[in-house]
Amino acid sequence: MRCPTPAERARTLLRGRLPGLLFLDDVTVPLPVRHGTDRAGRPLLLIPADGGLRAALRSRGPAAPGGVLRVDDVPPSADAPSLGQGRASGRLHPVGPGASTAAALEFAASNPLPSLLGVGTDAVLYRLEVTGVHLLTDGGGGPLDLAAYAAAVPDPLHEAERDLLLDLADHHRDELEPWFRAALASAGIDADRPRAARLDRYGFTVDTGRPRRRWVRLDFARPLDTVEELAELLHPVLFHPHVS
Template sequence: METNVNRRPPSPTAAERARSMAMRGRAVILPAIESAARVNPVLHHVHANGSISALLSGRHPLVALALHGTDEMAAMIEVSDTAPVPLREPVRGLLWISGLLSVLPEPAARAAALDIAESRPDPRLLDVGHDLVVLRLRAASLVLADAESSGPLDPAEFATATPDPFCRFEAAWLRHLEGAHRNVVDMLGRHLPEELRGGRIRPLGLDRLGLRLRVEDESGDHDVRLAFGKAVNSVGELSSELRKLVGCPFLARQS
């Protein structure tokens, strides 16, 4: 089958990539206050409406800075998406979410903890109302930067987007692929552009539309997307498409 290497393979939309990144990535809070330090929340979560909850110790200085009740302060949440395997350049993407931050009253904080627990149970949620408080960021603007694109993102599109079905599992799967099935990674390398062959091939990412590889060589780092023949939504479909991909992937250079 003839492969068109000039056509860019399909990828999830920017809003979908942002929702996936926000779900699996590491978040820090950046208060819009001069000399304020970066704050690492205990846990963060994106709700169905696109707002973000962050759990923090009630004794943290940021809680004192953020006015309670209906008052809000300007802040940004920065989410970094890190590759599942150790790379020279490990950050796959960055998401900046700016908006207004407030400390939820205790009844609303407990309701938020219950909402989070429905999709991602975590024992730390039991401390809400005791040692932990919930801060809520209402997103006003977003900026996404990854290998696919960079630029602003509509908050409404972010709110309605669905995270990739595999975004919570891809890290473990790709670490297993590299550690236990190195031969499969090498076989995928047969389909790289000629100028990238000979570099070190690493599994970089996985989503419902394809597999991403990172090639590290003397000239730098290069990302390549290998597209599935169709979008997948189950582990069975994913396994089938990965087997097909090893034989004859459709690919295009990303960088």
């Protein structure tokens, strides 16, 4: 069984497609913040030039303030298992004018916000120089190796996961259920109405509907890099089930 590593899950959570909260060292209330990441997974924060957060950061003078970016997973359905919570901690440094264009392009690669066009006029970028990354899950979790985090990549299917699962449930339930049942039966698991609860590049997390062993992983033959590869993989199952 293969599933995303803790480092991959943290990179997926912190990528920028989910809402983030910024905790500053001496501020008790977390602040919503728009964010992306650079190629090494360091968070980039997009901050309005005339907003309260910008003023709070500048009030600290030349010293780089400490902060924690927290991102909670938003599962594709209310009863689906969560990837957990990602946290990146470190020091916040403003991105200088000479580096802002390159930083904005890296930000856009992870989270293409239209307001990035205002960097340098209406908005500024801050980079969180990471000193620690944590992944917290229902099963526990803890600190991650920073080199493993930097080397990992976000899941390429995560952004489309909810729409893909809805489409499969709405239009292909009759084809998927027997496919899931057969795969589960080969592992000695009986399930009357199995359904896909989560999807990532390595496979499905299937809801068996059983009180024990409710969530079961079904792996793809190889990791996927695009939605198109998923469509190619599932085409025989969805449109030629008698062959698959």
